Amino acid sequence: MEPQVLTPHVYWAQRHRELYLRVELSDVQNPAISISENVLHFKAQGHGAKGDNVYEFHLEFLDLVKPEPVYKLTQRQVNITVRKKVSQWWERLTRQEKRPLFLAPDFDRWLDESDAEMELRAKEEERLNKLRLENEGSPETLASLRKGYLFMYNLVQFLGFSWMFVNMTVRFCILGKESFYDTFHSTADMMYFCQMLSVVETINAAIGVTSSPLIPSLFQMLGRNFILFIVLGAAEEMQSKAVVFFVFYTWSSIEIFRYPFYMLCCLDMDWKVVTWLRYTMWIPLYPLGCLAEAVSVIQSIPVFNESGRFSFTLPAPVKLNVRFSFFLQVYLILLFLGLYVNFRHLYKQRRRRYGQRKKKLH
Numbered sequence: 001m002e003p004q005v006l007t008p009h010v011y012w013a014q015r016h017r018e019l020y021l022r023v024e025l026s027d028v029q030n031p032a033i034s035i036s037e038n039v040l041h042f043k044a045q046g047h048g049a050k051g052d053n054v055y056e057f058h059l060e061f062l063d064l065v066k067p068e069p070v071y072k073l074t075q076r077q078v079n080i081t082v083r084k085k086v087s088q089w090w091e092r093l094t095r096q097e098k099r100p101l102f103l104a105p106d107f108d109r110w111l112d113e114s115d116a117e118m119e120l121r122a123k124e125e126e127r128l129n130k131l132r133l134e135n136e137g138s139p140e141t142l143a144s145l146r147k148g149y150l151f152m153y154n155l156v157q158f159l160g161f162s163w164m165f166v167n168m169t170v171r172f173c174i175l176g177k178e179s180f181y182d183t184f185h186s187t188a189d190m191m192y193f194c195q196m197l198s199v200v201e202t203i204n205a206a207i208g209v210t211s212s213p214l215i216p217s218l219f220q221m222l223g224r225n226f227i228l229f230i231v232l233g234a235a236e237e238m239q240s241k242a243v244v245f246f247v248f249y250t251w252s253s254i255e256i257f258r259y260p261f262y263m264l265c266c267l268d269m270d271w272k273v274v275t276w277l278r279y280t281m282w283i284p285l286y287p288l289g290c291l292a293e294a295v296s297v298i299q300s301i302p303v304f305n306e307s308g309r310f311s312f313t314l315p316a317p318v319k320l321n322v323r324f325s326f327f328l329q330v331y332l333i334l335l336f337l338g339l340y341v342n343f344r345h346l347y348k349q350r351r352r353r354y355g356q357r358k359k360k361l362h
Helices: 113-136 139-207 214-232 243-266 272-280 282-307 324-361
Strands: 010-014 018-023 026-036 039-048 051-060 070-073 078-083 103-105
Touching: 018 039, 026 070, 026 078, 039 078, 139 214, 139 243, 214 243, 214 282, 214 324, 243 272, 243 282, 272 282, 272 324, 282 324
Parallel strands: 010 103
Antiparallel strands: 010 018, 018 078, 026 039, 039 051, 070 078
């Protein structure tokens, strides 16, 4: 005897673009769901109001729909989604005005037309926001790119200054004091590269890529580049002096402790030894570096006076001869002013980092 064919309870709701049908059948097996000539055909074996039976129904829609229904089986029901061919609000579901007895509104998903329009606008705004974020880049993506960029910058600088530090150390161990006089010719190309690249560090601070204050970064970048490119680079007589070794060695010593700390920050890591070295080694090294720079400037004054390089005469009626040594003397004042600015900034950083811990010990 063939099983009795019954009609299940069907609940419906709509949006401007879609129709939702919920068929009250549990433990559904082998559902046959299709749309032909704008009529939805449903047939399945399942447990409904009349127990385990074959249930089926047919619905002719009010307007045209797309013939590819999407359905999902759950333990208690079958959810069917049908897309309308034209996005619009329907006054009812079926072509026949009288609602079939097995069909009822799905109040769990039911919305009035005005509410559906608000939902539609919200979805459209969400879609536009998603597109905008994809075009602009999400905050998480931008943060990752920023960290990757800063990590690579700090890595390149660390490798450059490490190479110079090792080079000068090895040469000193082998040649002794004789290595002092050839330091510029053996390491200047790498120092040129690293100091030109340091301009990026100041730009990062200026545009907010890093939280470093601009003034200390600018003072250090301009001061070092003045010593390297003008005082040493433009005067060949200065390049064979022993002071070059001490200038380059202190600069490299400072940076091989600073850049690893920044690299670890990009990885959200904190190694206590590296952190302590970054916030402590500047205390002896910055004054020593400043002293070495001051000595190089003082030694360059007679060199520039003798050569007349960068000196000039003001036009008539003044006709005053301005020696470059005057600017070097002014720079000596600015050098120690820059030391004060950087020293004050680094001292504040160290106090913020370790100040509270020291107070707790007392």
